[in-house]
Amino acid sequence: MTMKTMTAALFHEHGERDVLRLERVPIPVPAAGEVRLKVAACALNWLDVGIRRGPQFGAVPLPLTTGVDVCGQIDALGDGVAGWREGDAVTLYSLVTCGLCEHCRAGDVTICPQHAIIGEHSNGGLAEYMLAPARNLIAKPAALSAVEVAALGVVSMTAWHMLITVARLRAGETVFIPGAGGGVASIGIQIAKYAGATVIASTSSSAKMAKARELGADHVVNYHEDDWIEQVIDWTGGRGVDVAQDLVGAKTWASSLQTLARGGRMVVCGSHSGKRFPLHIPQIYHRQLSILGSNGGTYNELCTALELANAGVLRPVIDRVLPLADIREGHRILEEHDHFGKVVMQVGD
Numbered sequence: 001m002t003m004k005t006m007t008a009a010l011f012h013e014h015g016e017r018d019v020l021r022l023e024r025v026p027i028p029v030p031a032a033g034e035v036r037l038k039v040a041a042c043a044l045n046w047l048d049v050g051i052r053r054g055p056q057f058g059a060v061p062l063p064l065t066t067g068v069d070v071c072g073q074i075d076a077l078g079d080g081v082a083g084w085r086e087g088d089a090v091t092l093y094s095l096v097t098c099g100l101c102e103h104c105r106a107g108d109v110t111i112c113p114q115h116a117i118i119g120e121h122s123n124g125g126l127a128e129y130m131l132a133p134a135r136n137l138i139a140k141p142a143a144l145s146a147v148e149v150a151a152l153g154v155v156s157m158t159a160w161h162m163l164i165t166v167a168r169l170r171a172g173e174t175v176f177i178p179g180a181g182g183g184v185a186s187i188g189i190q191i192a193k194y195a196g197a198t199v200i201a202s203t204s205s206s207a208k209m210a211k212a213r214e215l216g217a218d219h220v221v222n223y224h225e226d227d228w229i230e231q232v233i234d235w236t237g238g239r240g241v242d243v244a245q246d247l248v249g250a251k252t253w254a255s256s257l258q259t260l261a262r263g264g265r266m267v268v269c270g271s272h273s274g275k276r277f278p279l280h281i282p283q284i285y286h287r288q289l290s291i292l293g294s295n296g297g298t299y300n301e302l303c304t305a306l307e308l309a310n311a312g313v314l315r316p317v318i319d320r321v322l323p324l325a326d327i328r329e330g331h332r333i334l335e336e337h338d339h340f341g342k343v344v345m346q347v348g349d
């Protein structure tokens with residue numbers, strides 16, 4: 001019997017973009033409880049770049065195909081999978097948790113110490129086929145294309161978890177979202193508006209400022225202007241914002257904290273501009289600021305965001321769609337911040 005093969009984007013060692021390659025590899029066979037997906041589209045995330053450069057939290061298997069934001073069709077079922085059929089159009093919740101620890105039992109699955117990510121700790125969607133546990137499947141929302149669903153996945157649940165679940169953003173509050181062109185930021189603007197908040201965003205060019213306004217930002221500043229922080233604070237009547245949603249890291253922590261009102265909350269997820277920041281401790285207690293960590297999102301949060309997108313309330317923000325063969329170009333776009341919204345790899349049809 002000849003082994004059936006597929007094309008996968010993978011790397012055998014960590015490093016710069018040139019470690020990424022397309023190779024023919026065996027089509028994987030689903031184990032009990034798993035399905036095999038024929039991938040239609042897979043969006044890139046900063047995670048793909050970070051894992052390629054080096055392991056983020058613990059070692060990863062090599063060679064590795066990353067890709068956590070997948071939309072496709074069920075192609076084969078492992079033993080014991082019920083409720084799904086071959087041909088079903090689906091997307092994937094990418095977090096695999098233990099289900100047994102105190103956090104999982106309390107519903108806080110994103111802090112499960114045993115958690116693993118499909119596309120980081122096992123092969124993901126930047127290949128023609130991939131495996132996934134059946135319990136991680138979600139039916140594809142009917143009104144959205146595969147590319148749109150892939151573009152929403154991780155960023156929509158991450159933004160929801162940050163703003164609604166962790167920062168407890170309320171109607172009438174003001175939120176500052178730096179780096180409006182980022183995937184989570186561009187959905188965060190929309191979720192904050194849906195929650196009834198006033199949104200101030202920052203970005204780097206007049207073209208990106210116009211796009212942030214189109215998504216619903218009430219006020220947009222250009223962070224290349226010297227006085228942009230004063231502009232944010234002036235715009236709140238001198239008070240500062242209630243919540244800052246920061247995904248950028250070391251480069252923006254100082255300014256995000258400065259924009260906060262007394263008693264304000266900064267919710268953080270991501271540090272790609274740098275992992276260390278010298279905190280001025282008195283400003284935290286004098287102004288009674290909160291720094292809140294957030295990581296990923298839950299299955300239910302992803303379902304909620306997808307339902308809102310299916311109803312037209314949230315809009316996927318897609319910068320461009322590339323063929324899988326352009327995987328290095330996809331990584332370049334993310335690394336050089338040459339985008340507004342998601343870069344999606346079209347894998348199949």
Ligand SMILES: [Zn+2]
Nearest residue numbers: 098101104112
């Ligand atoms: Zn757990």
